[in-house]
Amino acid sequence: MKVPSNQDLVDFVLHETRLIDTHRLDEWLDLFADDGIYWMPLEWGQTDPRLTASLMHEDKLLLKVRVERLKGNRTFSQKPKSRCHHVLQTPQVDKRDEAANRYVTWTPMHYVETRLDQQDLYAAWATHTLAVIDGTLKIKLKRVDIVNCDAAFGNIQLFM
Amino acid sequence: MGKYRGNVEAIKALIRETEVHRDVYVDDEVFALEMEHVFGNTWVYVGHESQVPNHGDYFATTVGLQPVLMVRHSDDTVRVLHNRCPHKGTRITAEGCGNTGKFFRCPYHAWSFKTDGSLLAIPLRQGYEHAGIEQSHAVLGLAPVRHVHNYRGFIFAKLNDVGPGFEEFFGESLTSxxxxxxxxxxxxxxxxxxxLxxxxxxxxxxxxxxxTDTCHPMVxxxxxxxxxxxxxxxLPEGSKKPMAVEIYGPFMSSYEFFENMGIKVFPNGHGYTGVHHSIHSDYSAIPGYYDKMVAAYGENRAKAILGENRHNTCYFPNLMIKGPIQLIRVFKPLAANKTLVESWTFRLVDAPDMLLERTLVxxxxINAPTSVVGHDDLEMYERAQEGLHVDANQWVNIGRLYEPSEQADMTAVINGTSERQMRNQFHAWSKFMTMSMQQAG
Structure with missing residues (x-):
């Protein structure tokens, strides 16, 4: 693939979600570019990830720590494991910049995370910034804006 | 009447030398008494003056379960007021923080108050001509919290008249x-x-x-x-150690590391880990910062300030501060089994931005609801909250490195894996819990 069609971009986002919901997290990690970032802002409309706190702002190394931790024998908060489920609106392609190899999609979603008898529902918008690298689409930035990003939450243990 | 109200002996019996009864964690009546006494008789952290830099700036929070607001008055001082309209009880502040201008105006009936809380105006005031309003609570306006102290920008309040003065309560612990x-x-x-x-x-x-529990991180x-x-x-050989690994890494330090780190306890339940070194000791230098410190303080003093690497300083009852990384955590009690943890960060004025960046990382x-460190801590707390309902053993052990010669309300430096700071806190808890308690006749 050199230039992705809009359908390619939509399919990518749907596939990414499916990997999370089915716990195929090593494959999910491979969707990120080497310098890819997963960002979950703390502030409504946040623009600065550096001098403003975020819930998550993780490079591939930190994401790998999370994925490896979830497999661990002494990961006490994941005994038993959490499960998750996404309901997405159809992703919308907001920007296509073929010259800069930069494609942006916007996806409203509901995300459910469960563990034992607890079920938590979050409403959020996912913004994917994608690029074609070595012939495949990769995530440069996945930004997840939770609608009530500044509320007091309990544990959020998986990935939205 | 319940088991504990008006029963000083029953409260005191909850705390033994090396163990505490589970009711201090699970009992609703004990919780209600804590809110009245422990959070009434001690100096509780309210906020920082930088949150209200201009006249009329306010910040709404709680002391125990009591809604209060902190506001910058026109004389430049920071006041702490009970956050309710004296008329019908409406919370005065609309949002967590903002600017109210020259006065507060209740959105319900337009009663208005100066920023020191005093009553400014009531619409149709003549309607109260024969209502005895001059003798009522209403005329007092937004009642100020009577005891407020600003220590180097940190605002504390004490709700009750009993209990020690600010300096006596904190003493040498203020060095953190x-x-x-x-x-x-x-x-x-x-x-x-x-x-967060x-x-x-x-x-x-x-x-x-x-x-101050130094035996849990590596587990x-x-x-x-x-x-x-x-x-x-x-990662490939020779890769630079990322800031995140510098932060996570020391949590896996050995028991010996934590033993040698030391703990210092102070009277009234305060104390800190990290007397000699801490998990914050070995962070990389931030370019340009040391030179600025030397220019400001001279080399010796700058070295002394930066050589202090206290880990966690606990201020009784519910504040923890980390001096070396300018971070504080407020443990806000909501119910016997519910706590809101707020983690606040600070910029060192005139220091490089990278310090704030590291503090935020x-x-x-470590402290976000999305933190993999927080997840495992919370799992332990929640399992304890459940396990404590076992009737066959109703005691929590806090006896590690107890010495029979140990005296309460003393300043002492001890082994870093001692649970003495926990004993220190519970001694203070018992003291402030019963200080103003009326024994039922």
């Missing part, structure tokens, strides 16, 4: 605040970066105790800190 403030080349802090709010289904004291946090070290070691990695 001093060190945090002195780390700014101009001796000034500003709240910055936003607050994390809901915990457990008693507030479990969180406080955990701050409970092996899955996060241990994995971080493992993943980093897979620490806060995000």
């Amino acid at each position: 605040f001093d060190n945090m403030v002195d780390r700014s080349p101009v001796g000034k802090l500003e709240v910055a970066g936003g607050v 709010r994390y809901m915990h289904n457990c008693n507030w004291k479990m969180l406080v105790e955990n701050q 409970a946090h092996e899955s996060s800190a241990g994995t971080a070290i493992k993943v980093w070691k897979q 620490y806060n995000r990695l």
Whole structure:
């Protein structure tokens, strides 16, 4: 693939979600570019990830720590494991910049995370910034804006 | 009447030399009494003056369960007021923080108040001509909290008249605040970066105790800190150690490291870990910062300030501060089994931005609801909150490195894995809980 069609971009986002919901997290990690970032802002409309706190702002190394931790024998908060489920609106392609190899999609979603008898529902918008690298689409930035990003939450243990 | 109200002996019997009864964590009546007494008779942290820099700026929060607001009055001082309209009880502040201008105006019936709380005007005031309003609570306006102290920008309030004065209550423990403030080349802090709010289904004291519990990091946090070290070691030889690994790594330090780190306890339940070194000792130098400190303080003094690496300083009852990284955590009790944890960060005024950046990375990695370190801590607290309902053993052990010669309300330096700070906190708890308690006849 050199230039992705809009359908390619939509399919990518749907596939990414499916990997999370089915716990195929090593494959999910491979969707990120080497310098890819997963960002979950703390502030409504946040623009600065550096001098403003975020819930998550993780490079591939930190994401790998999370994925490896979830497999661990002494990961006490994941005994038993959490499960998750996404309901997405159809992703919308907001920007296509073929010259800069930069494609942006916007996806409203509901995300459910469960563990034992607890079920938590979050409403959020996912913004994917994608690029074609070595012939495949990769995530440069996945930004997840939770609608009530500044509320007091309990544990959020998986990935939205 | 319940089991504990008006029963000083029953409260005192909850605390033994090396163990405490589970009712201090699970009993609703004990919780209600804590809110009246422990949070009434002690100096409780309200906020930082940098949150209200201009006249009319306010910040709404709680002391125990009591809604209060902190506001910058026109004489430049920071006032703490009970956050309710004296008329019908409506909370005065619309949002968590903002600017009210020259006065507060209740949105319900337009009663208005100056920013020191005094009553400014009531619409149709003649309607109260024969209503005895001059003798009522209503005429007092937004009642000020009577005891307020500003220590180097940190605002504390004491709700009751009983209990010690500010200096007596904190004493030498204030040196942890001093060190945090002195780390700014101009001796000034500003709240910055936003607050992380994390809901915990457990008693507030479990969180406080955990701050000086040095025997849990290498166990409970092996899955996060241990994995971080493992993943980093897979990187190519010679890769620069990322800031995140510098932060996670020391959680896996040995028992010996924590033993030698030391704990210092102070009267009235305050104390800190990290007398000699701490998990914050070996962070990389931030370019340009040391030179600024030397220019401001001279080399010896700058070295002394930066050489202090206190880990967690607990201020009784519910505040913890980390001087070396300018971060504080407030453990706000909501119910016997519910606590809101707020983690606030500060900018050292006139220091490089990178210091704030590191503080924010620490806060995000360790204190966020999305933190893999926080997840395992919370799992332990919630399991304890459940396990404590076992009737066959109703006692929690806090006896590690207890010495029969140990005296309460003393300043002492001890082994870093001692549970003496927990004993110190519970001694203070018993003292302030019963200080103003009326024995039922």
